[in-house]
Amino acid sequence: MTAGTVTEIWLAGAAAAPMRRVPTGLLVAGVGLDGDRYALGGGTWAQYPDLEKQLTLIDRDDVAAVAAEVGAPLSPGDTRRNLVTVGADLPSLVGNWFAVGDALLFGMKRCPPCAHLERLTGAKLVKAMLHRGGINAAVFGGAEIAEGAVVRSLSEAEAAARGVPVGADRPVPRSV
Numbered sequence: 001m002t003a004g005t006v007t008e009i010w011l012a013g014a015a016a017a018p019m020r021r022v023p024t025g026l027l028v029a030g031v032g033l034d035g036d037r038y039a040l041g042g043g044t045w046a047q048y049p050d051l052e053k054q055l056t057l058i059d060r061d062d063v064a065a066v067a068a069e070v071g072a073p074l075s076p077g078d079t080r081r082n083l084v085t086v087g088a089d090l091p092s093l094v095g096n097w098f099a100v101g102d103a104l105l106f107g108m109k110r111c112p113p114c115a116h117l118e119r120l121t122g123a124k125l126v127k128a129m130l131h132r133g134g135i136n137a138a139v140f141g142g143a144e145i146a147e148g149a150v151v152r153s154l155s156e157a158e159a160a161a162r163g164v165p166v167g168a169d170r171p172v173p174r175s176v
Contacts, residue, residue, distance in 0.1 A: 004088025004151040006100060007060050010077045011036035019077040027055065027103040029142040033082050051138040051171055052108045056081040057090055057151075058134030066129050081111065081134050088151040090135045095173040097140075097159035101149035104141030104162055109174040111136045138171060140164045 010019045014037050026034040032054035033039055039054070058081035067074035076084040083100065093107035113129035141162055160166040 004085045006083050006145065006147055006149040006151060007086050008076050008084035009033075009145065009147060010080075010082055010084070012080070013037060013040065015042050019080055021077060024144060024146040025082075026144055027100065027105075027139045027142050029139050030054075031142075032139055036082060051106075052136050052174065054139050055083065055105065055137045056111050056134055057083040057085055057088075057137060058111070059088070059090055059132070060084050060086045062129075062132035062134070066132055079129075079134070083145075083151075085151050093137070093153060094135055097154040097156065097164065098137075098152060099154055100151050101145045102141075102143035103139060103145055104143075104154070104159065104164060105137040105139055106164075106171045107173060108136045108138050108171065110134075 009022050009025045011022060011025065011033050012019045013035065017037065028034050028039065030050070031039045058076065058079050060076055063074060063076045063079055063084070090107075091110060093105075094109060096107055098105055098107065110131075111134045113133045141164070154162075156166050156170075165171070
């Protein structure tokens with residue numbers, strides 16, 4: 001995978017609250033993005049398994065393509081994903097270890113769009129975002145991150161050297 005870059009960081013303090021862009025953030029192992037609704041124990045999908053709701057990532061070009069397809073103004077923050085990237089093949093990270101800056105993550109599943117997102121934006125997004133909704137990831141090694149952080153895949157050996165469970169003990173991604 002070619003390395004990508006984080007172009008924007010977004011969080012919301014509560015379910016359905018407006019997203020706000022921040023230049024830096026703290027990824028906390030086992031929790032997610034410090035200050036975000038899911039890290040605080042809330043969020044619309046708070047009942048989902050912990051590993052599936054810690055962090056979301058979406059590709060900036062996918063957001064632009066969806067906006068063009070539905071004919072509606074759609075900013076990356078409107079998608080309610082935490083990290084906006086460019087140049088990273090996000091779907092290839094599902095089921096694999098990767099790094100965002102110095103943080104260590106595992107791709108848990110694709111992040112399909114939902115009717116909740118349509119209600120919040122007023123745009124018909126479900127069909128257009130079906131394969132462009134980004135991914136959900138679990139944070140295994142926390143670190144400060146900033147816009148411009150590199151997103152890169154990690155080998156199983158590199159992840160193991162950083163102390164995460166590998167082999168039969170590694171996390172199990174979910175297909176959606």
